[in-house]
Amino acid sequence: QVRLVESGGGSVQAGGSLRLSCAVSRDPRKSVCMAWFRQPPGKEREEVARISTGGSATRYSDAVKGRFAISADYAKDILYLQMNSLKPEDTAMYYCAAALCPSGRDPYEWEYKYWGQGTQVTVTV
Numbered sequence: 001q002v003r004l005v006e007s008g009g010g011s012v013q014a015g016g017s018l019r020l021s022c023a024v025s026r027d028p029r030k031s032v033c034m035a036w037f038r039q040p041p042g043k044e045r046e047e048v049a050r051i052s053t054g055g056s057a058t059r060y061s062d063a064v065k066g067r068f069a070i071s072a073d074y075a076k077d078i079l080y081l082q083m084n085s086l087k088p089e090d091t092a093m094y095y096c097a098a099a100l101c102p103s104g105r106d107p108y109e110w111e112y113k114y115w116g117q118g119t120q121v122t123v124t125v
Contacts (some may be wrong), residue, residue, distance in 0.1 A: 009119030022096030
């Protein structure tokens, strides 16, 4: 029902910036809630940021708050993650994820059932 394709990863020096994109293909009749996750090498996957349908609300993990910004172009169905002041600990595979929006609440993490293939971000010292 939902197809996600990420792009924009790469290697950058600490302090630099990258912007990730996620092209979303979906049934326009379905409301989807979007988020970015990451999985550092040897660690568990963690949520980085999420955005409400329509973009009225965003939420960030403490690790990226103030440095990353999630946004969406709803006309083009593209999700973005602007990453500034990157640190070596931001090195990870980054994934775009989608959930069918539940009524009246934010999705639980397990409700994100649609995933992209991931894009690697490497931050060097």
